[in-house]
Amino acid sequence: MIQDFKARWPALFDISEINAEFKRITTMSLQSRFLSQIDMLSDKLLKVFQKRGGQIGRRPQTIMEPMAEDDDVDVGRECIIKGLCVYLNENPDNLVKEYMAADDAFTSIEETTVGIYILKSQDRSEDFGIVLEGQKVLQGLDNI
Template identity: 70%
Template sequence: MPLQSRFLSQIDVLSDKFIKVFKERGGQIGRRLQNILEPMAQDDVDLVRECIIKGLCVYLNEDPSNLMTEHVATDEGVIQQSIEETTMGIYIIKSRDASDSPEDIGIVLEGQRVLQDLDNCALAAAMLFGLMYTLNLTYPPELMYTFEVFQKLVMELEGNSLSKKALVLKNRLYE
């Protein structure tokens, strides 16, 4: 199965449904989702995908900063120390002006940069999922539901049994 094209196209196909479900969510999570969806007005496909992925984390009551960590390129030593302390995730290094496009986007496993210079955050999420799935790594507990949704709803792999959270999301997506 072609990982990159499948993951990104499925995010695109499901994006309207995800946005509808996110906008219906109320309470504190609903407010956090609104803040995450705000940048989507810029009409940038990569930004929309990134917002969908972050929104998915929030919707599933997980912290998107456990998946994607942004660093402002000030001191390479501080950035390297933060990366070494990361078990698994995506790092985004931006210049001093955080509104600029990132200087580097990459993947960290066990404190080591395993991929770098990726084009965008959605591609990095696809590659991270692919590494986790291929290497048969256990999904981190703080992102367990997000990776389950990536695997079973987005990529449609082994989707026979879903956790309650993933099942509720699937039912709301297809209402």
């Protein structure tokens, strides 16, 4: 159970601790390394998505539309991750879920096995996090 795991090793669920430990072991920043690899491979992934035919081939193209409209790097990375989900025959809506009200979010999060949540409040602030077995394991992330 993730609850027992979280109680036993709480440092594994603190993003600053994870980044610090990764940097101590590899002398690289985990987050910047991951994001640079997505950026480096995004052109190749786009070509792979375009080669896929049929219904599954058209779906990543619709997911990639915000990339063409917006020059924001974070939007591009989000589209690539969602496109990869579709390419692997997964539904990106099951991975990334957006919630408007905090009350609705807690009920739905408790029913989630694995996912990324975006909690939007009325003052336009957003909270990004990761859910495992209905437990928020990482929260307060910058973006998806």
